[in-house]
Amino acid sequence: MDLTYTEEEEAFREGLRAWLADVLPKLPAKPSPDDWPGRRAYDTAWQRTLHDAGYGEVHWDASPTRRLIFLEETEKAGAPYVGANFVGLLHAGPTIASEGTPEQRERWLPPVLRGDEVWCQGFSEPDAGSDLASLRTRAWRDGDDYVVSGSKIWTSHAEVADWCELLVRTTPVSDEVPKHRGITWLAMPMDAAGITVRPLRTLAGSAEFAEVFLDDVRVPVGNRVGAENDGWRVTMVTLSFERGTAFVGEVVACRRLLGELAREARANGRWDDAVLRRGLGRLSAEFAALWRLTQWNVSEAQRTGGVPGTGGSVFKLRYSHARQELYDMAAEVLGPGALDADRPWTLERLSSLSYTIAAGTSQIQRNIVAERILGLPKGR
Amino acid sequence: MDFQLSEDQRALRRGLRDVLEGRFGRDALRAAVDEPRIDRKLWRALGDAGFFALCLPEDAGGVGLSLPEAVLAFEEAGRVLLPGPAVATFLAAGEVAGAAEGTTVVTAVGGPFVPWLEEADAVRGDAAGAVAVRSVDPLTPLHRVQDDGEAQDPRAVLLLAAEQLGSAARTCEAAVQYAQDREQFGGPVGRFQAVQHLCADMLVRAELARVAVYAAAVTEDPLEAAGAKLLADDAAARNARDCLQVHGGMGFTWESDVHLHLKRAWVRARLGGTAARAEEELAAAL
């Protein structure tokens, strides 16, 4: 059990810190949450800056430890978050990298790394959420195209995306074909004819995701990644990435927030409340442990050389609940200020309500832990 | 960074598990419940296996390992509910003659209690005026003393946390096993999601406590040890309760081992200093 970093890793960290200290002060002001084109421009410009400095590919680095250091240091320095590049860098990109042809990798990966193209994820449907494999958006072959009809929902960044990683049904479910078998993974250009994007307002007030209606949209067969009807397996590659190192920066952010909460509470007198102090103390232990769990999972991935395993479910379960408790604690610190929607923690408290739902609900994570890690019989 | 067990650490854990399960299996545990006393032969066997001398330097007759190996050892002790003041004896190795060899049983004052006062050969701390109480844990005789309010030795805190971790992992396994074996409504109760989710939460608690305890052993940071103890106390007590729930009426019996884990978890939570104190220390550092 070793928590020290190699000389090479420390050198990487030092170089990154120095570079961040140089570039961050020169960044433009952050756009408002409602300014989608502005947000896209800001996020992609940051990815371009990373790329030009040689950090563009860090999410796909063969070394999980370097990814960890990168996410830790950028978050500590207050650098921008992946934002609109999330799907390109952490879902679609890794999927194409591992399942795509050389031509597909050449076509789609460099623009993601340069911050030229933005991706969104069209998986969930009105009738296919946790039960993703029951999705019904249909695709028929017509010459060199697939013709796609159906609808997707909760598609984050759909308004500003250039591409959508789309799951479609190419073979209907039947006695011979179970629901997981007839699914295909397509890269759909978001400017194709027949696509309608309707933004959905979240409970936090802004439009973070959208409904996407597909009406005879033509997608070239060459945009299929993996074989026809093999999309479920292709997708699982992506989902394991999502639950792996995707939350490193957030744990660092939570630990920083704890410090800010303590400062605010000492300043506004709430610190005199022993219940509040003790609650903050316990959360501090919790997030310290979540950071150690991240290091544990990264070390495991480093050893196996593979994608993150089911340990991600253990992490996501605890992390998502702990983060919600953290914002509840922030509300305790703010006191009456917690009802002021202009206070930053108030907005984040609202956003945090999605953490136990998005990327697999807590119930689904528990099913995964029970069945795949503990080996309990398939649930009912 | 390689925050995983090394090959040697895995081997050490396997070896200790064999010794403990071999010498202190279920029959021995139940015999100890019927007649709580320190099994001197077992204690010496542990001494021979290097258990108490793990962290003593080799030139002092020890094994020359460090705190990470010690937490692995105490995790195993926690799994089998080893009776006796093992933490105090371990910490006395090299200071009290015979502790390292397991020939002298050493206990220590821990907050308002001294465990095993009558059976121990030596006691560290001020046990003057100690009054026997009827201990809730049949495997830990207790005396009450005046709490001097002193902070606990961070190593003691960490090793108690390691025992809690072992217990939490063990009750999780026991619940999963029972859920697979026990049948109702025509199949194992482990196929019911309500039962599955209890088990999943148990694993999450145990795994979070595990990384906290292991990391605190590597960093030897007292504050990290205090945090690890908080999480491990919680994991041990709540996992034991959920394990009890999964066992149904069987879990409420004296005959089942579940209550032994719960009661010991309560005792260990008190011995290492209170949760309030640890939380205040962690908050003060924010």
Ligand SMILES: Cc1cc2nc3c(=O)[nH]c(=O)nc-3n(C[C@H](O)[C@H](O)[C@H](O)COP(=O)(O)OP(=O)(O)OC[C@H]3O[C@@H](n4cnc5c(N)ncnc54)[C@H](O)[C@@H]3O)c2cc1C
């Ligand atoms: C902020 C946010 C962003 C998102 N972004 C995207 C995106 O970009 N692209 C995309 O494709 N999707 C996205 N999603 C969708 C997300 O993946 C789904 O919301 C999620 O998978 C749950 O599906 P659902 O909403 O249909 O809930 P349902 O599946 O209908 O679940 C309803 C309730 O039933 C429970 N439940 C369901 N099945 C089971 C079961 N087997 N066992 C126990 N309980 C069960 C759930 O836990 C939940 O409590 C996003 C969601 C959010 C909140």
